[in-house]
Amino acid sequence: MCGGRGTRLDTEVEKPLFRVDGVPMVDRVFGALDGSRVDTAYAVTSPVAPETRAYLDGPCIETPGEGYVADLDAALADERVSRPVLTVAADLPLLDGTVLDRVLDAHRKGSLSVLVPAARKRELGVSDDTTFEREGREVAPTGVNVVGERGDDTWLVEDYRVAVNVNTLADARVAEQFL
Numbered sequence: 001m002c003g004g005r006g007t008r009l010d011t012e013v014e015k016p017l018f019r020v021d022g023v024p025m026v027d028r029v030f031g032a033l034d035g036s037r038v039d040t041a042y043a044v045t046s047p048v049a050p051e052t053r054a055y056l057d058g059p060c061i062e063t064p065g066e067g068y069v070a071d072l073d074a075a076l077a078d079e080r081v082s083r084p085v086l087t088v089a090a091d092l093p094l095l096d097g098t099v100l101d102r103v104l105d106a107h108r109k110g111s112l113s114v115l116v117p118a119a120r121k122r123e124l125g126v127s128d129d130t131t132f133e134r135e136g137r138e139v140a141p142t143g144v145n146v147v148g149e150r151g152d153d154t155w156l157v158e159d160y161r162v163a164v165n166v167n168t169l170a171d172a173r174v175a176e177q178f179l
Helices: 025-034 050-055 068-076 097-106 118-124 169-178
Strands: 043-045 060-062 085-088 111-117 132-134 137-147 152-156
Touching (some): 025 085, 025 097, 043 068, 118 137
Parallel strands (some): 043 060, 111 152
Antiparallel strands (some): 085 137, 111 137, 132 137
């Protein structure tokens, strides 16, 4: 998922093209996908990120740019996409193939949302502005999911590689410390 503008980053560059330790985040995510057992990857782009679309070489799915959920729904409706499908946000520069394979291993059926404790995000010093309660614990979405046909499951992890989403310049500095 790389169709966001990245207004919270407060930079001129579109979020997927924002460089963390000198490398665009979208390249880091594609590197993680290449290092995993994922066979085919599509960049899900939108009109609000035209430079990202122009930058990318591989196959893309163009969405309306109406927000993450609407764009995900549009991508899932594309005839090239079959479920279950691994979805990954472009703002996860610490991902690697190992953690993505662990997500695939954790998926049993239906959909799987990968969550991280909000306390872990705070411990790492990254933004946690999208949190909710799950089984009595404050959690945050990671931007990594498996979308299936029916059923909903969650996987709670503490792994910094999925806990560090880059939404602000401060988040980028934290990511660079890990790199």
